Amino acid sequence: MRDEVDRAPGSNAPSAGLYRGMRLFTVAFLLLIPTLWPEFASRGPSLAQWLAAAGGVAVFGGCYIRVVSRAIPRSERIHTPWAFAGLVAAGFGLLAVLPDGWIYYLPFYLITALVITHRPYTGLASAAGCLLIVVFAGLLRGVAPVRLGMLALQLSVFAVTLTGIHQLIEFAVTQWETQKASERLATERERQRLSRDLHDLVGRDLVALVMRAEVAARNEAGRRVGEELRHIAALARTTLNNTIAVVEEMRAPDVTAELDEARELLIWAGIDLAVFGVPSAVHRRAAFAWFLRETVTNVVKHSGARTCRVIFGADRLVVEDDGPPGSPVVPGAGLTGLRERLEQAGLQLIVERSRDGGVRVIARLVKGE
Known part of the structure; x- marks a missing residue:
């Protein structure tokens, strides 16, 4: 780190x-x-x-x-x-x-x-x-009471106007947040559709190409033609493997992309972001990206924090905030669902108090995984 x-x-x-x-x-x-x-x-x-x-x-x-x-x-x-x-x-x-x-x-x-x-x-x-x-x-x-009366009227108008301005600004920002969320959802749906089509259409054709080339290679009497067909089969199989790898990468969220999304969301909410360390090969697991997305969303929605820290460790990812000390930390439905997802991926979820009195959430790779 x-x-x-x-x-x-x-x-x-x-x-x-x-x-x-x-x-x-x-x-x-x-x-x-x-x-x-x-x-x-x-x-x-x-x-x-x-x-x-x-x-x-x-x-x-x-x-x-x-x-x-x-x-x-x-x-x-x-x-x-x-x-x-x-x-x-x-x-x-x-x-x-x-x-x-x-x-x-x-x-x-x-x-x-x-x-x-x-x-x-x-x-x-x-x-x-x-x-x-x-x-x-x-x-x-x-x-003079008359002057105080005028002052009271001016202050009343000022208070109502200032409150209205703040409410209008917050409404506009909320609309912007909703629009950004809709755009992210549309992007995710398009990515899922593209990955599904790539898998179902291109993958299917490549499988057929491999099978046909292998059959021809086994049955062809000419040695040179049979050798070329074997090369075609090898090339088609390599292409198939590469396509499958691309599909899997498109289906899985990326922790670096999620960090950029988190940065934008936190800036919108007026919360400073501090990042310690850099993502490593360990953090390329989709579960770490899910963890980062859920925990940063919780910081924005529930913490009342001024600073959010994201820490990339050797075998873990930590998200903590400096929100106000309060009642004991009780994971809600979001963290409970995240815990189940992390456990299926071989990670452990830990929720505790941060040194500032806020909340620290840790996704740690279980040893042996």
């Missing part, structure tokens, strides 16, 4: 660039904060106030960037709850040092963080609670 880590390169998946653009656009909201500094400086703040403002903004900005980078694409959990807590604490703490304009900026940041880290209805409900808290804080600071 080599030490280098092969990171996933760019993909044609529209979601990869789309999510990067969403992160960049969302982080760009922080550029509003410097507009408060002229008014803050005009008050003649003390050194302690300068340090408090600078430190608070630094913590707020760092936590905001962390939340955005870990929550887009949105999953079913907050990946960094400490960053979210720091964002809220620093944001409300800055109310004591920054000008009144901060009371209008803060809720936009908080609602953005709530929308991108929660499911739609939960995010909107949380945003409504945040809005009430901000309005209450504004009343305590003496902000």
Whole structure:
């Protein structure tokens, strides 16, 4: 196994660039904060106030960037709850040092963080609670109720619009995933049809050619003609063997091709891929390709991970993720069916916790196979 880590390169998946653009656009909201500094400086703040403002903004900005980078694409959990807590604490703490304009900026940041880290209805409900808290804080600071009412209306429209945009993007990406799955299924069906036709038609003709040539070689009195016919029979038999080998290769999935498919699927899901080692002759078994396909699909569907590692060992293939620690690992129907398929192919399936608290799944070649 080599030490280098092969990171996933760019993909044609529209979601990869789309999510990067969403992160960049969302982080760009922080550029509003410097507009408060002229008014803050005009008050003649003390050194302690300068340090408090600078430190608070630094913590707020760092936590905001962390939340955005870990929550887009949105999953079913907050990946960094400490960053979210720091964002809220620093944001409300800055109310004591920054000008009144901060009371209008803060809720936009908080609602953005709530929308991108929660499911739609939960995010909107949380945003409504945040809005009430901000309005209450504004009343305590003496902000006019009319201005707070306008702010509440703007924030409500902003929260609904942002939620709708995220839902629309996720729908578009899901449609793309469905289309890619349909294309892969159509390709697989065409490959199966071609292999079946090649076997049934070409193979049948070659068998007939071999039989006819061998019969002619046995019955032909002329030595030279009989020798040529034997050569024809040998050539036809070689062609038959090569055709059968091609058919078998077409019918069996290839681990290298499955790794490329896994890379594309993981990039779509916003999950980094790290590959250790390279496929060897051992991994050319179809069972390893089935294993890679099933386990990577499970990582995308169930893990909530940020990184997936694929490790090619001397006698095994390992797929592990850094998903959140949870209840004991219980293989579902997919892994149960995979276990049966691997056992028939002479491989052993092992499911355990990874060092990051996620799931590690191992396909190991049984000794003697």
